[in-house]
Every structure is written in structure tokens, then in C-alpha cells.
Amino acid sequence: MSAGRESLIARGTRGTSGRIGREAAxxxxxxxxxxxxxxLFPWFPGTASLEEGARAPWTLTAPRAISYDSMARTNEVRNEAANAVPDVLVLDPSVRDREIAELDREMAALQQVRSDSSLSPSGRETSVRALPMKLTAPAASAIVNASDERWSLIASDARAALGRVMSGTLRDTDLAAARQRATGFLSPTLAVTEVGAINELLAPLVVPTLVVDAQRTSALRSEARKGQPPVHVSHARGEVLVTEGQQLSAADLELLEHSGLLAVGIRTTDVIAAGVLALLVAAAVGGYVFVAQPTSLQSGSRQLLFVALIVVPALVTKVAFAYALPDLDRRFLVYALPLAAAPMLAAILLDTGLALLIAVLLPVIAAFIAAYLPLTQGDTTGGLEIARVLLGFGAASYAGVLTSARASRLHHYVLASAVAAVVELVALGVVWLIDANRSNWDPAWMAGAGLVSGVLTTAIVLVLFMVLRRRFGVVTRVELMELTQLSQPLLRRLQDEAPGTFQHSIVVGNLAERAAERIGADPLLVRIGAYYHDAGKLVAPPFFVENSGESNPHDTLDPLQSTRVILRHVTAGVEIAREAGLPEAVVDFIPQHHGTRLAVFFYRRAAADDAAVDPELFRYPGPRPQSREAALVMLADATEAAARASLDHSPERVREIVEAVIRERVEEGQFDQCSISLRDLRVVADSFAGMLNAIYHPRIEYPEPTARELATRRTARLDEPRVVGALAGGPATRPALPSPTAEMNEDTPNPPSDEE
Known part of the structure; x- marks a missing residue:
């Protein structure tokens, strides 16, 4: 294209609003x-709750060298030293007086019962036994039946014996001997039953006379505490801190806390780490969206789906890892997680670039979760587990994207899930080969996890594909491939009712598809959009030049009436397409392939009669193309019609037609709302010119047949004319043949097509 033409295209595409801006990204x-x-906030459901007295869930080793002064162990040593200091005891004279006074109260209570004349002897015995001193039956009987003289002797001897026993220093260890001595202080004239009653009375009253001097004892124990230096604890990296099933003490919990395996509350470092990783993910997402400009994210619903395909799998991964890691029993259950389903769904419902981005981000997030799970840093196999997570999920996701991105049948999704599961198994096997703790049973568990992962991935992909494709307005390759079938009802109607339009649509599809491949647009969507872009012509096929016969229906209409018929094919096309159940992404091609252009042929005829006629009456309703795919169909539609209408199909003339069509639409601003670029338009022009030159390539002119050829024809089998006539339903005569030099050019008479 010339410099002037390039500048016009540049001006038309410089401010495209279909581009995702920096702020949006x-x-x-x-x-x-x-x-x-x-x-990623450091809270995990289902993780072991470690507290004093609990059992360690597994053997924990030091993730790094540890050295610190242990307050818990220091307190234990100091408490032991303090407890080794005996109590300081001093004599308390008041103890003797208190116990003698207590004996006097008991004697008075007994005397009151003895003096109660209203009670029988047995009643008095019962009352004595009910008193707080809890005497036995023999002792109660001896007291009740004793005469006043004997009772006076019992009381005086008991008081005297208690006073003598309690006069010295008594310790806890001296009480048994002191009670024996009290018996020796009793009068020998007392009966055995009377001595027994006195012993029962005195036994609880003989108590230590030495009491603890709390102040002096506390001072000595405090000095003992201060005399113990802090206990220093150190462990080398990899050294066992606690063993599985060990009951945890305060010192064990302190050790785990200093090693970083046990967080008291939420650690600030974990929150910072999670925040930094979230920002890195955001930078990857925003940067990719701004640089790659994925057309599949130009609607809010698509963006919501994209975010959900990152966040939801990450949340599921966090919950699953909290319950299944560390994998001490080597069951590899976490690898049954269908993490590859998310990038596969992105490849199916969005585009391959976004799917590969998710295939990178999710394994990284999963590896981070595996790395900072509570207590996993103390697992000696933690490094290999992180490698397994990163490599296994990463390889499975990548393989799932590549095999599902171009799937054209539902069973291809099943195959893609199987491929992802097999690749995951291979990746796990790679890490297994370098695992010093590997066992012969590991491959079986890995295969089981891979099988479950494949089944779950298949189920999730198929179910969500069926649920989300309509809700988010997503057109999948499976649906598009179904719409390419020429037996599709709407295409069949075009073939039968508007054959010229059908052929035109096929050629437009070929032109636009090739150009889409060259500029990185969606070639399949472009082809389908081209196939159905003129479906509205089914309302009145003869009014369009490609379907008209010898008569021209526009001859009886004025330009405005003709325009209404022509413009009707856009609005009617939308209605027909929706009634046929076409996806909205395909329906959008119908109003956008003419944008807001004028039906120029009829406008110019009307303007020739009335220069003041309003051009808006002849304008298509639009909107202008909203995507590069719609822009390609607009250009292919107009280019094919213009090239077909031209009598000159030389390469130079075809090139001029292509560039004129592009330049005209750029000048009208038809591409202001889509992201097609100047470079794209250059590539499109080259692609269209090459394709049209191939369609209208020159053919050689054959010489007239020789006399021998004519003679050979005359001597052909005599029954051939009859066969020909019978097939034609007429007389068995040889039909007239066209001249071999005749060209089969399409007649383009009266009304121009609406593409002009």
C-alpha cells in the first residue's frame, strides 16, 4: 500500500476502543x-492442633540449625531446685492450746448427752455416735455407761495426756508415736474400753506443733532459683525434635516454635510471603493481559470466569493440602486433585494463552501452599514434595492445555484428561527416581492417584463445559465445528433458497479464515461468522443480485424502498440466527459486517434525484465491528463482491480493489471499536489479494478440434445418442456443446449487491 493509504489506515486504527487499557489490566x-x-492467608483447616499434653502427629526434624535459651527448660530446672529446698519449720505454742480447747468442747458435748434424762441408754449411745467426733459403738457405750466418777477420771486423764503430748515439737512423722505416748499418760485404773474411748478422742487432736515459716522458706527457694543458670538448647539441621506419638510438654512446644514449625497465632512473615506471592500473580496476570490483549477477556463475564479459574482451584488446593500433607504414608493422595481441569477449561472456554498462564500460576501457588503448611517444614521429604507438586501439576496442566485447545469433539476432552493424567504420572515418576525413600509400592499408589485425577478432570471439564458455555457466552470449538457442517439446517436453507448467497458466504469464509490465521485471530470463528453473516437474505432472496434472475425486482421500487429491503437483511438475520440457536458470538457478525456504512448504490441514486436527501435513511444500524474477527468478515464480504463485480481480474486490479475497500472503511472509522492494527490490515490486504488472484486466475484457450478428432466422434457407438436422449427425457439426438473457448462468467446485471 502507498504511504498515503498507510497513513489513512493508521489514523483509522490508532484509537481503537476494543483494546484492554493499562488501567483495566x-x-x-x-x-x-x-x-x-x-x-493464601495463613489459616489452614484440618491441621494438627499442638498444645501441651497433645501427641505429636509425626516425627519432626529441625528445618535449620537452632540455638536459644529455653525459658521452659530453665523454669523446669529452677522449679526442681526450689522444690529441693525443705520447708522451714518453727514451733507454734498456740497449737497445743487450740487442740486442748477443742477437746474441752467435745467433752462438754458428751456430758450434755450423758445428762439428758429423757433418753434411754441406747438413745444416749446413738446421740453420742452422731456427734462430730464419730466415735465407735464400744467407745460410745463406755462413755454413756461410765459413772460420774469414772467420767470425771476419763475427762481429766484425756486432757492431761493431750497436754503432755502436745507440749513438745511434733512433726508429721512424729504423730503416730505421739499418739502411742498419750496412752502411757493415762491412769492404769481405767478400763480397756475407757482407754479406747480416750484414744479415739485424742487421735484427731494430736497434730504437728511445727508450722512452715512461709517467708523464710520462700526466700530460700528464691535464692535456689536464682542460682540456676539459663538452659541453652541447640539442635543441628535435620536433628529429630519430637517423635511421632510423643506427648508434648511446654518445652517441646517452645522448641517447635523456635524452629519455625509452630506458629503462635498468625506469623507476620507468613502474611507478608502470601501477600508478595499474590502481587507476583497479579503482575503476571495484568502484564499478560496488557501485552497479549486477549480478545476473550473483553467482557466482564469472561474476566469473571478467568479470575474464578485461578482462585477457586487455589482454594481447593489449600484445603486438600491441609488434610493430605505431609504424605508420611506415601499414598500420593494429593495428586488425585484435578488441578489440570482449570487450565483445560480456560483453553476451551477462553483461549490458549490464558490457559497456559493459568497452567503456570496454579502449580506455583500449589507449591507455595505445600511449602508453608504448618509443620511441613519439619518433614525431611518436604523439598521433594514441593518438586513433585510443581512438576506433577505443572506438566499435567500444560499437557491438558495443549491437547484440549484444539479439541473439536467431546470425546477429545476425555482424551485430553487422560493425557494430562499420564503426563502427571510420568512427572511423578521422575521425582520418584531421585527419592531416597522410594518404595516398590509407590508407582501403584501414583497410578491410582493419576487414574482418579483423570476421571475427576474429565467429569469437571465436561460438566462445567456444558454449564458455563452458555452462561458466559462462550463459543467452543466443538460448537463451531458443528456449525461448519453443510447439513446444518440454516446452511441447508441458504443452499436451497439463496444459493448465490450461500456460494458468496463460502468464498467470504475462505478469504477471512486465511487472513485470520495470518494475523493471529480466531480462524474457525471467522469462518463460521462468514457462513452465517448473510442469513437475513433468506427473507427476500431475489432482491439480492447473487440470487436474482433475469428480472430485477428493484426496478419497481424507489431507492428508499429498495434500501429498506436491503437493510432488513441485517435485522432479520439476527432474528433468524437466534431462532436457529446460533451462539451470540456468531450472531454478532450479522449486524457488524456492514457496521454503520451507507447502502451507497441506492443512496447515490436517491441523491441524484434529490441532493438534500438524508443519508441516515440509507445507513445500516450497526454496530461497527467490535472484534478483529468481525472486521475481517466485513472486509472479506466487501472485497469478494467488488472483485466479482469487476470485469478486470488482473493481479494489479485485484490489489487496487482490496486496498480501496480497506482504505474506504478506515476513512469511515469502521474499525474504531476493534483492535485490528495497521500491521494486521497490511497482512489482510496481502492475504486477500493472493486468494482472489487464485480464484480468478487466467485459463488457457484451447485450439479448435482437429479433423481426426471430429471424425472419431462421428464413428462413436451408435447407441450413445439414444442414451443421451433417454437421460434428457427427449429425442435421442446429440445435444449442442458450448464452444470450448466460452467463459462461464457470472452475470452481474441490474442491482448491485449490498456489499457495494
């Missing part, structure tokens, strides 16, 4: 950052 990244940070 940053906003999307920040939304992802906030949600991912929430998922």
Missing part, C-alpha cells in the same frame, strides 16, 4: 491479587 490484576491473598 491493573484493575484485573489487583482483583486477582486480593482474592489470591485471601486464599
Amino acid at each position: 491493573i484493575t484485573l490484576g489487583l482483583v486477582v491479587a486480593v482474592l489470591v491473598a485471601g486464599v
